[in-house]
Amino acid sequence: NAGVTQTPKFRILKIGQSMTLQCTQDMNHNYMYWYRQDPGMGLKLIYYSVGAGITDKGEVPNGYNVSRSTTEDFPLRLELAAPSQTSVYFCASSLGLAGRSDTQYFGPGTRLTVL
Amino acid sequence: AQSVTQLDSQVPVFEEAPVELRCNYSSSVSVYLFWYVQYPNQGLQLLLKYLSGSTLVKGINGFEAEFNKSQTSFHLRKPSVHISDTAEYFCAVSLGSSGSARQLTFGSGTQLTVLP
Numbered sequence: 001n002a003g004v005t006q007t008p009k010f011r012i013l014k015i016g017q018s019m020t021l022q023c024t025q026d027m028n029h030n031y032m033y034w035y036r037q038d039p040g041m042g043l044k045l046i047y048y049s050v051g052a053g054i055t056d057k058g059e060v061p062n063g064y065n066v067s068r069s070t071t072e073d074f075p076l077r078l079e080l081a082a083p084s085q086t087s088v089y090f091c092a093s094s095l096g097l098a099g100r101s102d103t104q105y106f107g108p109g110t111r112l113t114v115l
Numbered sequence: 116a117q118s119v120t121q122l123d124s125q126v127p128v129f130e131e132a133p134v135e136l137r138c139n140y141s142s143s144v145s146v147y148l149f150w151y152v153q154y155p156n157q158g159l160q161l162l163l164k165y166l167s168g169s170t171l172v173k174g175i176n177g178f179e180a181e182f183n184k185s186q187t188s189f190h191l192r193k194p195s196v197h198i199s200d201t202a203e204y205f206c207a208v209s210l211g212s213s214g215s216a217r218q219l220t221f222g223s224g225t226q227l228t229v230l231p
Contacts, residue, residue: 004158040124042205042221043159058218090158102209104219106151106158 001026004107006091012113013081021076021110023091030096032074033058033104034066036087043090049074050096081114088112117142117208121222128196129230136191136225138206148189149207149219150180159205165189176200201229 007022025032030051035043045058049068063085065077074093078085088111092104122137140146147166151159163174170182180191189206206222 040223042119042207042223043219044221045218048218092159103149103161103164106160108156108158 003027004091004093004105006089006107006110008110009108010111012115013078014115015081015083017081018077018079019081019112021078021089021091021112023074023076023107024072025074025091025093025105026072027093027095027105028071029093029105030071031094031102032068033092033094034064034074034076035090035092036060036085037090037109038087046076046089078112083114086112086114117146117210117220119206119208119220119222121206121225123225124223125226125228127228127230130198131195133194134192134196134200134227136204136206136227138189138191138222140187140189140206140208142187142208142210144210146208146210148180148182149209150174150178150189150191151205151207152176153203153205153224155202162191162204196227196229198229198231200227202227 004025033048034046037043044060047066049055055066088109090109091107094102094104118141120139128134149164150162153159163172165172165182173179178193203224205224207219209219
């Protein structure tokens with residue numbers, strides 16, 4: 001299994017441009033997550049999904065959109081890039097066991113710079 | 116809401132010395148606790164987790180952590196570190212209840228640097 005894969009690895013955007021960060025998992029996990037990691041900070045949850053067709057906001061959703069049309073894919077969309085969105089973005093997935101612990105598996109990250 | 120505090124942002128230590136990375140959490144309900152490691156330019160990898168039962172949890176690469184409910188702490192320890200342990204370490208907490216997605220709250224991280 002490849003686990004959680006993310007593309008691209010690096011990207012530079014100009015202010016106001018848009019882009020989609022791709023995330024795919026091949027573990028048949030129900031839950032998927034998007035985090036951002038700023039320098040010297042822990043990860044903050046942007047959006048998450050508990051299954052195809054179901055998404056919900058996390059701690060820092062402003063400026064982002066997501067969709068979950070399949071179990072495998074969970075793309076993150078930036079519509080109008082701003083310098084404050086310069087960060088490293090991590091996608092994660094977990095099996096989704098209600099009432100039990102649920103280890104999250106992380107992708108390698110996408111480093112985004114907005115100039 | 117829960118929060119996580121990692122007390123040390125940087126911990127330098129010599130090879131083969133012991134190390135302790137400190138983590139405190141605050142929550143009004145029961146929690147699950149995790150330690151993740153992030154090697155340079157990579158994603159996060161689970162080191163160990165506490166769910167219930169024995170308060171001493173053993174993880175990969177010789178690491179262990181002890182859950183202390185009265186101190187609300189979950190410190191990570193290794194008796195003898197290697198150069199290859201140089202990485203960023205994150206403590207995280209999730210609510211220990213059923214239902215909604217396991218939203219993890221992360222600490223700000225501790226950079227462990229092992230010196231030769």
